[in-house]
Amino acid sequence: PCINRYRVNWPEVELDLSGGFNFTPFPALARGDIDLVITSDPVEMAGIHYVPLFHYEAMLALAKNHRLTKRAYVTPDEMAGETLITYPIDRNRLDIFTRFLDPYDLEPADTRTAELTPMMVQLVASGRGVACLPNWALTEYLGSDVITARKLGPDGLWCKLYAAIREEQLDTPFMEDFLSTAVVSSFESLSGIVRINDNEEGLGQVPPAT
Template identity: 35%
Template structure:
């Protein structure tokens, strides 16, 4: 008996479940909203039953939709395992994956992804290149690293970029700070503030690069290597900071600091996984990048999808 159900249908339904909306699921699947809706309509027309309630938010699935979701949860991991097994048969199981990062907060979400990767590829030596790296792509070209997590996909010969996700940077201050009264912070609000940052060059800080320096604002700095130390300094009214929302959310929930949107449109940053073009045939690298992306969307709040840009931005 032939079936209309395809893997793409199951992936779409799972994306709908995870995101809770058609528009967000379409972005996750790199489809237009109309293309995603067409997929769902094809299934609904074939089985003559709706799969989810159109006016519910988040989406509520019908019994028929729940049954297909169950199929997706059972089948898609089996397909992924089979594809991984085939890659290991064809390419061999052994390899090396040395990871370099330029992001101080990356380890919050990298560690779970690494924990998921290890048992799937036990013969691949997985390691982190020690230290913070201003030029992790340079380590790729020197063959000192195999994957680099970077904030910009600058076109460069021999380098391939995979989009991971975009996220919002929020301003944080003490609960009794004067800026706590403002819902949105603009560039001018930082003029008389001490900015607490990681000890990195200005061109690696999106608040400075995208908001403050273009307006000629260059506030005094105080540096710390540790996120928790930045939070403590902010809570003690030693200054203000801009950090990823996922990083500060636990401290917001505990009431240590408060967060505010930066500019009317928000301050958004991006992350990419960079690899050498010559390594494009190594399935374990592809699988690692996919695991990082999937785990991040599952574990971190407030992420948005980045479009695939093979050569860079």
């Protein structure tokens, strides 16, 4: 929805998408090969500015008959016997490690990777492991009763999604319009996301007030 809406206002702007876990986006952004990176894992770099888009909750996806479905939320020590399915990226970029398990010096029983969210969901549904995924990405699967999900900790594990851009493009009309369109489209189409507080500062993850 975001791209289609943006193309109406800026038909002269060429839009292309790059992805894949072997792609290193931040050096490409700094070089000018690409103009924008969507990330929940900001890396402080000279000349790069991060525009916060929204908060989302990272949740633990579980098979319908998993033992942890009896819990209102999952604690770090309860991950000790689980196989954790993640995207194939360094663990220091995964919030479930850096903000949930590592502070308690805990590890899952095993890990495995999958590149695509639908593949991760199928592995979870078949009892091959558990996965930490954004609440908005889980909505369609929870609605179809394929899997279930639980909070990570009593307050949940809240994260922030950013748009990374070069500082020189921060005030350009085409970029300002894309960012505003992205926020509007996100709140129209994604469930469970929370608006950024104007008083928030820095790159930290601030849980929304309840």
